[in-house]
Amino acid sequence: MINWQVKPLEQLTAREFYDLAYERTRTFVVAQQRIYQEIDAIDLTAQHILGYQDGHLVAYARVFTEQGHATFGRVLTVPEVRGQGVGRLLMQQITTELAQDFAGQPVVIEAQVDKQHFYEKFNYAVEGQPFLFNHTPHIKMVRQA
Numbered sequence: 001m002i003n004w005q006v007k008p009l010e011q012l013t014a015r016e017f018y019d020l021a022y023e024r025t026r027t028f029v030v031a032q033q034r035i036y037q038e039i040d041a042i043d044l045t046a047q048h049i050l051g052y053q054d055g056h057l058v059a060y061a062r063v064f065t066e067q068g069h070a071t072f073g074r075v076l077t078v079p080e081v082r083g084q085g086v087g088r089l090l091m092q093q094i095t096t097e098l099a100q101d102f103a104g105q106p107v108v109i110e111a112q113v114d115k116q117h118f119y120e121k122f123n124y125a126v127e128g129q130p131f132l133f134n135h136t137p138h139i140k141m142v143r144q145a
Contacts, residue, residue: 001053002051002052002053002058002059002089003051003052003053004049004050004051004093005049005051005052006048006093006097007047007048007050008045008046008047009043009044009046009048012048016048016057019050019057020048020050021038021039022057023057023060023078024038024039024074024076027076027078028074028076031079032136034134034135035135036134036135042066042073043062046062046063046064047063047064047097047101048062049061049062049063049090049093049097051089051090053081056078057078058077058078058081058086059077059078059086059087059089059090059093060074060075060090061073061074061090061093061094063094063097063098063102068105068106069107069108070102070105070106070108071107071109071110072094072107073109073110075087075090075091075094075115087118091122095122106142107124107143108127108140108141108143109124109140109141109142110138110139110141111124111138111139112138113130113138113139114137116139119141122143123143123144124141124142124143124144125141125142125143125144126139126140126141127141
């Protein structure tokens, strides 16, 4: 069972911040071999969704608004739980958070191209052409009603 928490940055404990920074760096910088500023200004205003299992962070995402729409990013599950449905559970938490805090706003994401089919399962559709973001191909996707 996963224990879900949703908090702004100022409510995170030092350990929670360490956990999310560690896993984000492990996933998006080390494993994907991308060199960029992983912790950024969005962290200051985002709602951080953390999923803990047996005391370990196993899933994470952040939800925020930008340019007149709601969005989310830094979506990850740790390698140890991949293929067990944790990503689907995380998307349910993201959807719940969007409905609670950003009701009525359009939802637009910039997904890594290789994750396009995952997001399509949750009613996101491609809009436009792929582009590079932090040296990785991304695609704009919009949630369909």
